[in-house]
Amino acid sequence: MKFELYVALRYLFALRRNSFISVISVFAVCGVAIGVAALIVVLGVMNGFSNDLRDKILGVNAHVIVTAYGGKLDNYHHLVDKARKVPGVTGVTPFIYSEVMLSAPGGVKGVVLRGVDVDSASGVLSLPGDIRSGSMDSLKKKGKIPEIILGTQLANRLGLAIGDTVNLLSPTGTKSAAGFTPKVSVFRLGGIFRTGMYEYDSSLAYISNVAAQKLLGFNRDFVSGLEVRVDNVYAVDRIGAKLKKTLAGYPVSIRNWQQMNANLFAALKLEKTAMFIILAMIVLVGSFSIVTTLVMLVMQKTRDIAVLMSMGARRKSIRKIFMLQGTLIGLIGTTIGYLIGIPVALLLKKYQFIKLPSNVYPVDYLPVQMDLLDMTLIGVAAFLLCFLATLYPARQAAKLQPAQALRYE
Template identity: 90%
Template structure:
């Protein structure tokens, strides 16, 4: 063991003899530990919230959307064949989008209509896994009354259960000499889904593409666009560029999930950075306590420092002793913070004992996801602040003159 580390450890364990200095050092350890634990839990929640929100958005919406400039995509089967050839594309499905009105039992509610192809949508959307009652196969069945799948909150609002009928009004249903006139069609509830996002559960309905084409007055070869799923959600820019090259000559627009939700995820990223800075202030408070501890220790150990320097210890060695001691206090606090923060985050992730109102937040529980990079960054930031706190006291200790310190001994 090196001389400087040996003396630093002796001084550290000798702090208990001086109750006042030991109390200050205990506060320093606690400050660092609380700051590190808070950073671990809060950043874990921010990561979980962002990833959970991303997964829910990418479950209801595809990773990429291809739409026509005129609003209607014609001869879409040829475009589907070309899109499936692009490397990285794992699924393609056509969709029809519109806004409609639903009425049942005297209640009326506006909704977003999504026409889907039940066969190809399974590999692109999360709808089959979100259905809690009924089945997506109901959209495949041909019956006198077409079937509809709607969200839990919307079904609750209209008082609907499986097997009930609901009137659906489309503002652009029939084309006449005077233009498009509204069309009302009766649908039977064939499924109820729950995504966990109130906005989707309260306003989204699904019907088959054939029923949507008839309702909207589309020809059978017209859809609103194509939804595309890829194997890597973070590689959508490159896949989008390849897809654009493949579809060159077609009057289509290609957008990915990052472009469509740029403001939302930018805000979440900014909020995460702000929370890191704010909570790092707790660690900074702990590092100030380290400065106080070391300054008082230098004053107490003036005679010992002078004796060591008289025996040949260099100023550099004296400086290193106090830097090591402050760093050790920071290391103990950081380790304690990890031992507190990680178990709390894991318990919060497993039991989800903090519930959120689903009509206020996009999710109804507090998600947690710890990231290795964040854990390392927290430890590095905490240790860096603690190390910087040792520089001033250590420099002052190294400036002591043995003759002046021992004059009155």
């Protein structure tokens, strides 16, 4: 063991003899520990919130959307085959998008209508896994009354159950002597889904592409566009460029999930950064307590420092002794913070005992996702703040003159 570390440990363990300095050092450790624990939990929640929101958005929506400039995509079967051959693409499905009015005995509600191809949608969307009652295969049933799938919030609001019938009022209708008459079609509720996002569960409805074409009055086999799923959600720019090159010459527009939700995720990233800075202030308060502890210790150990310097200890060694002592206090606080923060975050992740109102937040529980990089940055930031707090007291200790310190001893 080096001389400086040995003396630093002796001074550290001797703090308990001086109750006042001991109390200040305990506050310093507690301040650093609370700050580190708070950073771990809060950043874990921010990561979990962002990832959960991303997964829910990418479950309902595809990673890449290919839409026609005119709103209707013709000869889309050929485009589906071409898109599936692009490297990185794992699934392609045609879709129809529109807004309609849904009426039921329990009330009337404007909904976003999504026409899907049942056979290929399961490889792109999370709808099959989100079904809580009924089945997605009900959309393939052939009968006089086509089937529809609604969100849980929407079904509960209108008092609907599996097998009930609803009316869809299409924006496309017919002109008559009495004026414009909207087209009304009857659908049977064949499934109820739940994504966990109130916005989707309260305003989204799925029917088959064939039923959507009839409802919207498409006179040909048109769709609104193609939904594309990729193997790496963070490589959508690169894969989107390949898709654009492959589909060059067709009147289509290609957008990915990052472009469509750029403002949302930029705001989440900014909020995470702001929370990190705010909570790092708690660690900073703890580091100020380290400054106080070391300054008072230097004043108490003036004679010891003078004796050490008289015996040949260099100023560099004296400075290192107090830097090591303050760093050890910070290391203890950081370690305790990890021992508190990680178990709390894991408990929140496992038991989800903090529930959120689903009509206010996009998720109905407090998600937690701990990231190794964030955990490392928390430890490095806490350790660096504690280290910087030792510089001034250590430098003052190294400036002591042995002759003046021992003059009145």
